Amino acid sequence: xxxxxxxxxxxxxxxxxxxxxxxxxxxxxxxxxxxxxxxxxxxxxxxxxxxxxxxxxxxxxxxxxxxxxxxxxxxxxxxxxxxxxxxxxxxxxxxxxxxxxxxxxxxxxxxxxxxxxxxxxxxxxxxxxxx
Amino acid sequence: xxxxxxxxxxxxxxxxxxxxxxxxxxxxxxxxxxxxxxxxxxxxxxxxxxxxxxxxxxxxxxxxxxxxxxxxxxxxxxxxxxxxxxxxxxxxxxxxxxxxxxxxxxxxxxxxxxxxxxxxxxxxxxxxxxxxxxxxxxxxxxxxxxxx
Numbered sequence: 165x166x167x168x169x170x171x172x173x174x175x176x177x178x179x180x181x182x183x184x185x186x187x188x189x190x191x192x193x194x195x196x197x198x199x200x201x202x203x204x205x206x207x208x209x210x211x212x213x214x215x216x217x218x219x220x221x222x223x224x225x226x227x228x229x230x231x232x233x234x235x236x237x238x239x240x241x242x243x244x245x246x247x248x249x250x251x252x253x254x255x256x257x258x259x260x261x262x263x264x265x266x267x268x269x270x271x272x273x274x275x276x277x278x279x280x281x282x283x284x285x286x287x288x289x290x291x292x293x294x295x
Numbered sequence: 296x297x298x299x300x301x302x303x304x305x306x307x308x309x310x311x312x313x314x315x316x317x318x319x320x321x322x323x324x325x326x327x328x329x330x331x332x333x334x335x336x337x338x339x340x341x342x343x344x345x346x347x348x349x350x351x352x353x354x355x356x357x358x359x360x361x362x363x364x365x366x367x368x369x370x371x372x373x374x375x376x377x378x379x380x381x382x383x384x385x386x387x388x389x390x391x392x393x394x395x396x397x398x399x400x401x402x403x404x405x406x407x408x409x410x411x412x413x414x415x416x417x418x419x420x421x422x423x424x425x426x427x428x429x430x431x432x433x434x435x436x437x438x439x440x441x442x443x
């Protein structure tokens with residue numbers, strides 16, 4: 165994982181980007197994640213927007229939906245990992261078949277969380293991602 | 296043709312959605328064959344299905360139910376756009392979860408959302424549709440599954 169950045173308190177912080185075509189879901193993830201060291205740098209509604217936002221914000225951690233318009237999450241994962249191999253990506257998707265999870269991991273995702281999820285499940289998945 | 300076990304997948308998916316996302320179980324009724332024009336409420340989230348199966352799955356709910364559902368999800372934006380977002384997300388979640396049983400070749404679209412009194416549901420004429428009735432906190436909604 166990337167080293168993040170040192171904040172004013174001498175602690176490391178990591179930049180978070182949330183990618184999901186649902187506003188509700190983006191707000192939910194932002195609201196529910198409990199890691200002080202994760203600082204939200206932006207949200208995107210599809211893979212194309214995510215790539216644009218990536219160039220401006222250089223996130224360390226990404227949550228990624230899969231089924232999105234214009235560019236889906238699988239394609240976006242591949243491109244993000246190519247741009248920044250140390251990036252950590254948690255897929256958060258309703259697609260519950262194993263093949264999709266496998267494909268996401270093969271593209272470079274580091275974790276997979278199915279929707280619907282509880283706050284606890286989200287935070288456990290993020291904790292696992294940041295180990 | 297839709298088989299009983301396949302309908303069960305959608306019943307379970309709907310049950311799971313309300314238990315987890317809404318944090319309050321819904322009462323899911325027995326699926327029944329739709330007769331007549333599509334039965335819809337004020338907001339409808341539609342997922343087109345392609346690949347191994349073809350058809351549509353849609354979740355349709357009244358504004359009142361969606362408002363309470365948003366509150367339970369700790370949302371305080373009850374705008375028209377947020378209602379549309381929610382029905383789309385519900386339809387997407389239940390359809391995506393169905394791939395656990397249907398497999399990867401059960402290809403789901405991004406949601407399209409219809410609102411208003413008589414929305415046109417993109418359904419093939421002659422294709423049978425099953426209604427899964429949902430009752431949640433005294434509100435009624437439906438999940439409709441129409442697959443060849």
